[in-house]
Amino acid sequence: MMFKGYLKVADRCPVCREDLSQHRADDGPAYLTILIVGHLMAPTILWFFNAFRPDPLVTFTVFTVGCVALSLYLLPRLKGMIVAIQWAKRMHGFGKSA
Numbered sequence: 001m002m003f004k005g006y007l008k009v010a011d012r013c014p015v016c017r018e019d020l021s022q023h024r025a026d027d028g029p030a031y032l033t034i035l036i037v038g039h040l041m042a043p044t045i046l047w048f049f050n051a052f053r054p055d056p057l058v059t060f061t062v063f064t065v066g067c068v069a070l071s072l073y074l075l076p077r078l079k080g081m082i083v084a085i086q087w088a089k090r091m092h093g094f095g096k097s098a
């Protein structure tokens with residue numbers, strides 16, 4: 001587990017002691033999360049409305065819970081992906097140890 005909290009990256013990998021403190025994920029994970037959730041949910045809400053003609057409160061509830069749940073699921077995984085790409089490409093501070 002490279003995180004010591006929900007999104008806080010541990011300074012060192014608990015398994016191999018690799019220094020992870022040099023990552024610079026910044027806004028990348030949030031950007032990718034919005035990109036993916038937006039492109040999934042925008043067509044889905046249109047299809048959902050055309051298929052079921054639901055009550056507005058039902059639509060609001062389903063898509064609020066769906067967007068929040070999907071975002072919370074994707075955010076730490078995409079942050080892990082960005083830190084992993086930076087590590088693999090020796091970007092930022094990761095280049096010094098090579």
Ligand SMILES: [Zn+2]
Pocket residue numbers: 013014015016017018
């Ligand atoms: Zn490791």
